[in-house]
Amino acid sequence: MRKTLQLLITSALLFAGVSHAQLVVEITKGQSDAVPIAVVPYGVEGQPAPTLDVADVIAADLKRSGRFAPLEKRDMIDRPTSGDQIRFQDWKYLKSDFITVGKVSADGPDRYSVQFELFNVLNGQRLLGQKIPSAAKDLRATAHRVADLIFQQLTGIPGAFSTRVAFLNVEGAAPNQRYKLIVADADGENQQVIANSGEPLMSPAWSPDGQSLAYVSFESKNAAIYVQTLRTGERRRVSARAGVNGAPAWSPDGRALALTLSRKDGDVDVYTLDLNSQVLTRMTFDPGIDTEPSFSADGKKIYFTSDRSGGPQIYEVDVNDPRNPRRVSFDGNYNARPRVSPDGKQLAVVHQDGGNFRIAVIDLASRAMQVLTQGRQDESPSYAPNGATIIYATQDRGRGVLATSSIDGRVQQRLAASAGDVREPVWAPYAK
Amino acid sequence: MRAMSVVLVLLSTALLAGCPKTTTTKPEGAGAGGTSGAGTSGYQGNGAGSGQQLTAEQLALKEVQQAGSVIYFDYDKAEIRPEYTSVIAAHAKYLNGNANRKARLEGHTDERGSREYNIGLGERRAQAVRRALMLQGVPEAQLATVSYGEERPAVDGHDEAAYSKNRRVEIAYGQ
Numbered sequence: 001m002r003k004t005l006q007l008l009i010t011s012a013l014l015f016a017g018v019s020h021a022q023l024v025v026e027i028t029k030g031q032s033d034a035v036p037i038a039v040v041p042y043g044v045e046g047q048p049a050p051t052l053d054v055a056d057v058i059a060a061d062l063k064r065s066g067r068f069a070p071l072e073k074r075d076m077i078d079r080p081t082s083g084d085q086i087r088f089q090d091w092k093y094l095k096s097d098f099i100t101v102g103k104v105s106a107d108g109p110d111r112y113s114v115q116f117e118l119f120n121v122l123n124g125q126r127l128l129g130q131k132i133p134s135a136a137k138d139l140r141a142t143a144h145r146v147a148d149l150i151f152q153q154l155t156g157i158p159g160a161f162s163t164r165v166a167f168l169n170v171e172g173a174a175p176n177q178r179y180k181l182i183v184a185d186a187d188g189e190n191q192q193v194i195a196n197s198g199e200p201l202m203s204p205a206w207s208p209d210g211q212s213l214a215y216v217s218f219e220s221k222n223a224a225i226y227v228q229t230l231r232t233g234e235r236r237r238v239s240a241r242a243g244v245n246g247a248p249a250w251s252p253d254g255r256a257l258a259l260t261l262s263r264k265d266g267d268v269d270v271y272t273l274d275l276n277s278q279v280l281t282r283m284t285f286d287p288g289i290d291t292e293p294s295f296s297a298d299g300k301k302i303y304f305t306s307d308r309s310g311g312p313q314i315y316e317v318d319v320n321d322p323r324n325p326r327r328v329s330f331d332g333n334y335n336a337r338p339r340v341s342p343d344g345k346q347l348a349v350v351h352q353d354g355g356n357f358r359i360a361v362i363d364l365a366s367r368a369m370q371v372l373t374q375g376r377q378d379e380s381p382s383y384a385p386n387g388a389t390i391i392y393a394t395q396d397r398g399r400g401v402l403a404t405s406s407i408d409g410r411v412q413q414r415l416a417a418s419a420g421d422v423r424e425p426v427w428a429p430y431a432k
Numbered sequence: 433m434r435a436m437s438v439v440l441v442l443l444s445t446a447l448l449a450g451c452p453k454t455t456t457t458k459p460e461g462a463g464a465g466g467t468s469g470a471g472t473s474g475y476q477g478n479g480a481g482s483g484q485q486l487t488a489e490q491l492a493l494k495e496v497q498q499a500g501s502v503i504y505f506d507y508d509k510a511e512i513r514p515e516y517t518s519v520i521a522a523h524a525k526y527l528n529g530n531a532n533r534k535a536r537l538e539g540h541t542d543e544r545g546s547r548e549y550n551i552g553l554g555e556r557r558a559q560a561v562r563r564a565l566m567l568q569g570v571p572e573a574q575l576a577t578v579s580y581g582e583e584r585p586a587v588d589g590h591d592e593a594a595y596s597k598n599r600r601v602e603i604a605y606g607q
Contacts, residue, residue: 174585200583203548221606222578223551244555244579247548260548266559266577268552289552305549311508312549337546350546357545377590379546398590424547 024188028403029412034069035154037062038096041073042116043081046106050139054104054114057143058150061161061187065151066411071096083117083126091121098127100150110136116146118153128153140189160384161186164428165391166194166204166213167402171420178420181215183230186384186427188415194228205248205257206428214238214248214257225259227275238275244268249293249302258283258293258302270304272319283322290315292337297344303328305336312336314349314362329362331369337380338362341387346407348381348390359392361407372409382426393423492526499523502586503561505599507542510556512564520561523603524568531574537561538602539579540586542595547581554579561601 039059044050062068071094080086081103091099102116111133118128128149134142141162148159169180181195181204195201199218206213207227214227224240225248239245243262247270250257255275262268270283270293283302284290289312292305300319305312314329314336329335334352341348344364351360351371359373359381375394382391384404389411391404396414400421403414415422499522503512512520527533539554539561558577565575587597 173588200580202581202583218578218580218583243577244551246551260552262552262555262559262577262579266555266562268555289549289556291552292546292548305546307549307552312545334545336549352545377543395590 024416024418026414026416028414029410030066030069031410034067035098036069036071036096037150037154038071038076038091038094038099038121040076040079040081040099040101042101042114043079043103044105045103048106048109050104050106050112050136052139052143054139054143054146055100055102057140057187058100058147061144061147061159062151064187064413065161066406066413067151067155083119083129086119086124088119088121088124096121098154100128100146102146104139107133112136112139112142114139114142114146118150140185144185144187157388158386158430160386160389160427163385163430164210165425166206166428167425168201168204168423169417169420170400170423181213183213183428192230194230195226202424203247204424204426205250206426207250208252208254208429210428210431214250216246216248225257227257239273244291247292249295251295252297252299258295258304260291260293270302272302281322283317283319284325285323286325294338294340294347296340297342303338303340303347305338314338314347328364328367329369330367331360335360335362339381339383341383341407342385343387348383348392350379350381359390359405361390370409372405372407373403373412375403378403380424380426384427385430389427391425391427393425488529489526492522492529495522496526501603503557503601503603504596505557505601507544507595507599508553510553510560512560519603520564521568524565524570527565527570527574528568531571533605534574534576535565535570536604536606537575537577538584538604539577539581540584540598540600540602541582542598543582543585543590544595547583550581551579552581554581557599557601561603 039055042055059070063070078090080101082101099121100116100118105113107113113131113133115131119126132142144161147161151159163186164183165186166183169182171178179197179201180193181201182191183194184191197217197219202216204213204215212227212229214225216223216225223245225238225245226235227238228235239259241261242264244260247260248257257273259271259273261271267287268289268291270290272281272283286306286308288306288308290304290306293302295302301316302319303314303316306315311333313327315325316328317325332352336350338347338349347362349360351358353371356376358371358378360369360371362369378392378394380393389404389406391402394401394403400423401414401416402422402425405412499519503516503519527535537558539558541550541553558579562575562577585598587594
């Protein structure tokens with residue numbers, strides 16, 4: 001029917017606007033030893049005053065991490081805006097271990113600078129102090145950056161509050177479902193609809209530079225893989241072969257996709273596709289189902305799901321020696337959809353645990369597995385770029401919601417859409 | 433149930449849509465009645481001396497409609513259970529008698545497990561039906577597969593009653 005186009009560019013989906021499905025974030029399990037911190041409302045200097053309360057965004061970020069317990073504003077007896085105004089005795093009395101103060105100054109009609117400091121309340125030591133210029137429209141992003149810096153200073157882990165998450169929102173009852181691919185800030189704000197279809201959309205995957213998403217769309221009534229650049233809306237159809245076109249995963253250098261094809265013979269296998277030359281290279285040769293590829297951090301290996309031994313298990317293969325795969329998972333009879341941690345040392349997988357599907361992590365050195373979640377139908381794990389948190393899809397009273405878990409399982413939160421199901425979250429890499 | 437009616441509607445519209453191109457061998461409006469006794473009342477010869485062929489096609493179509501167009505599977509399995517032999521046979525007969533018809537085999541799974549693995553499983557089910565039809569002489573060119581995995585459930589729900597309705601291959605006659 002329709003000719004397969006190697007390059008299909010459309011900008012129709014570009015300014016698709018804001019989704020109706022607001023995400024509501026709820027912490028379901030926090031650390032009992034969360035660190036008390038005072039995020040004092042930042043002062044405002046000059047006109048016009050910013051419309052955003054920067055300190056509110058910072059406090060919300062720190063609270064959502066589960067590792068910090070920001071002091072309630074009503075309990076603050078003083079509102080210092082710079083270090084020399086802080087009476088540390090007062091904050092010690094309020095049992096805050098750390099305090100951040102600052103001010104937002106208007107530098108022009110839509111230019112601000114955010115000046116902030118972080119102190120250790122117990123010894124009065126100044127831990128951080130910076131001035132960050134910001135366009136008015138970027139104030140929220142700047143607030144996330146301040147939260148990232150504070151988080152890193154106090155935990156040793158880079159913050160991931162400035163990052164974004166892509167996910168699918170599905171509304172309506174079958175067969176009249178509406179599928180939307182949405183990109184939002186990690187706190188659920190700033191939602192943008194990237195693609196919108198009455199046919200299924202699935203398997204979004206961020207390019208390593210965070211500029212593009214690959215995803216599967218059934219809009220032509222068959223599966224096809226598209227790569228869409230977020231800023232311009234330019235979209236290329238990169239694979240629309242007979243049968244399955246699925247599970248796109250980017251190589252770390254962004255030049256290739258690993259993907260799953262069934263081609264004419266119906267054998268479901270993993271291939272790599274060079275995005276420039278369009279050359280396909282077969283990576284698996286087993287007659288079983290081989291799918292869900294994920295590149296190792298150095299790009300030399302591909303982890304994938306295969307049912308060659310019966311049920312699905314995780315295997316690895318050297319990209320340069322695809323004829324010699326090795327089995328990686330051995331716990332239980334169902335392990336699928338491996339995702340490599342940013343440091344390359346762990347895999348997050350979907351693991352069947354006594355009839356329930358849960359997210360587990362496999363330590364690649366010891367092959368030890370740890371089950372992180374407690375749901376019935378948990379799936380689609382994705383690491384935050386700092387490796388500290390995994391976001392995944394789960395069900396809450398029959399509805400698809402998103403959830404996060406710290407990789408030690410101590411901090412968990414849930415993100416539900418105001419309308420419809422949300423699923424297949426993928427955490428974006430740090431912006432480059 | 434929904435799946436079934438969708439398939440039948442597709443079948444009907446496909447036959448209608450096919451008419452203009454094949455006016456010498458195709459009946460007008462065959463199958464347009466969907467489930468309600470399709471092919472008997474709407475029959476109307478439109479070509480010269482092809483009456484026997486048309487009747488055979490309509491009989492085969494009726495058999496297809498009686499047999500149904502959905503094959504259900506066991507959990508994580510792609511083997512066609514013996515009770516569906518008649519479904520395969522009816523569709524094979526229809527396709528063998530109508531070389532210009534193309535069947536689209538849509539594989540589906542229940543919601544359990546990971547989504548892309550389920551795409552693989554749905555494809556395997558669609559391929560099992562494809563092979564069964566080819567064993568009965570249906571040419572490869574008349575068959576296409578697509579796997580929706582768990583993305584298009586026939587029935588909403590999170591229990592075995594729903595799951596057993598969702599693990600299926602639908603045989604559809606499109607474009």
